[in-house]
Amino acid sequence: MDKKGVETSDKRHLRSMITREKILKSAKEVFLEEGFQKATISQMIKKAGVGYGTAYVHFEGKDDILIVLMEDVMAKFYEIAETPFSPRSKEEANDIIENQAYSFLKLAEKERDIMCVLEQAIGVSPEAANKWKETREKFIQRILKDIHYSHENGLTRAGLNFELVARGWFFVNEMYLWEIVRGEQRAPVEEIAEAITSVYTAGLYKGV
Structure with a gap:
């Protein structure tokens, strides 16, 4: 040419x-x-x-368009999940995780309008529902990577199924995300992040 x-x-x-x-x-x-x-x-x-x-x-249609918009918003959430994670203690891990949880939920608050549309779509559009499932698994695998890092550095409790822990942590955040999107949360984002992180790290990390 x-x-x-x-x-x-x-x-x-x-x-x-x-x-x-x-x-x-x-x-x-x-x-x-x-x-x-x-x-x-x-x-x-x-x-x-x-x-x-x-x-x-x-x-191809409005479902396809929404998925592209959804990907743009999810990229912002995933950027938070990609926060560098190399704690040397339970306290340091708690601080990083709490900051991530706060940023994640605060972004849900900021993006509430488009997230409301997304929630509607997940309930009626198979394409949107499948995309959310894919997104959820991506987040869970990222959490699992951080848990394995902590385990390899001797910070976690023994005998835990780390995949179940990772899924549980994401589902807790997801529940509060949708409550915030609907305006149903019963406490400020800061308080929610602190409470759920405290419970999560207390269960996963050694008490040292």
């Missing part, structure tokens, strides 16, 4: 990316205004100012 052909291809790709982002932005606005079930692909296309054919080049 000559230079002119490359430039044309680059411009076409750039226009395609701009159109895709325009659709995503408009779709998010529609989801927030209408909720998942009432939102339609027609509303999104109209708001974005693109044709049906153009929209379906990028997405």
Whole structure:
């Protein structure tokens, strides 16, 4: 391909990316205004100012669009899970984990509107439900990695099934995440994070 052909291809790709982002932005606005079930692909296309054919080049439908939006939000949550973890004591581990739990739940508070849409979708869309299951497993495996680090450094109690511990810790955080999204939590995020971390680390780590 000559230079002119490359430039044309680059411009076409750039226009395609701009159109895709325009659709995503408009779709998010529609989801927030209408909720998942009432939102339609027609509303999104109209708001974005693109044709049906153009929209379906990028997405298969509103479920597909929501999953892309979901991935963007989950990336923010997963960044918290990727916090460097190399504690040398139970106290140090507790501090890191409590900060992670606080940041995780605080982000749920910040992203409450789109997370409300996501919760609606998980209940009615098999695609969204499966994506959430995949996301959950990714978090659990990351927690398990941190637990194994602690175990290899002699910080954990003996005789525990670490996979069950990792799953339990995620499910506790997940429960409070959805309570915060619904505005149902009974205490400030700081207090929730401190309480659940204290229980978790007391059960997992040696009392030294």
